[in-house]
Amino acid sequence: MTYDPKNPHYDPYTAPPVYDNQPVTGGGYPDGGYPDSPQQQGGYDQYAYQQQPPGPAYNAAGYSPPPMQMYQAPENGSGTAALVLGILGLVGCGLCAIPAVICGHMGMKKADQGLADNRGQAQAGLIMGYIGVAFLVLALLYVVFMLVMFGALASSSTTSY
Template identity: 40%
Template sequence: MAPDGPGQVPYGYPGGGYGYPGQPQGYPAQAQGYPGQHQGYYGWPGTQPLPANGMGTAGLVLGILSAIVFCLWPVAIVLGILGVIFGSIGRGKASKGMATNAGQALAGIICGAAGIVLGVGMLVLLVVT
């Protein structure tokens, strides 16, 4: 017999009263063992929140794109600047322990700087010729 199936789970039966819809009335709301009741983060009670690796990853992606599309020099310069900014923010989060991808953030800074240099080099080449 499932906890949310037809009928009521007998008292003391293992698996009864997990806080699913249709739960018997004898269980208080605090005893419900599903993560939707906990505020602040998603996950099981007692676990740490996931690392915030988004900025470092975004810096790496934008830095790589800026280095690839250097022939479109305005796009490469903008993407390179954004890659350096997001990489720096991601590096700062990694140094505070909020993220775990310090290497990706550093690679984003380096690739973004390379994209800026290549974009400016393409601009100079177009102006000179």
């Protein structure tokens, strides 16, 4: 039934009207239930205990999916340490860049020998460590240059009263 704006007493939750004056019944089955139901056969279901034929095997087409591999944590602590120290060396603590270079070289050596499986982390830590060392050297050169400039200015200025 659709909404009728002319009929303000429309209630969508009521049952639809019956037009043929016939009572609504519960179903079209005879009083005994479904035909050939287990109740009519004395309560025994002849299909319940029948043995089912086996279905096709899982690998019937010859396809075997690759085995599922679980993630393994890296076995190289030096590579992970190089990565963490390299990030810290870039972010602002330039002194962490020197140990990042050392741990990066150790981690790459272990990965080359087959003792570790995270060569990429060691290599990334090594690269970030070298960049951090370069920033550290540039910062030290800037500080030395500024000290020399202020020293030269201080010695050349004469104070006369």
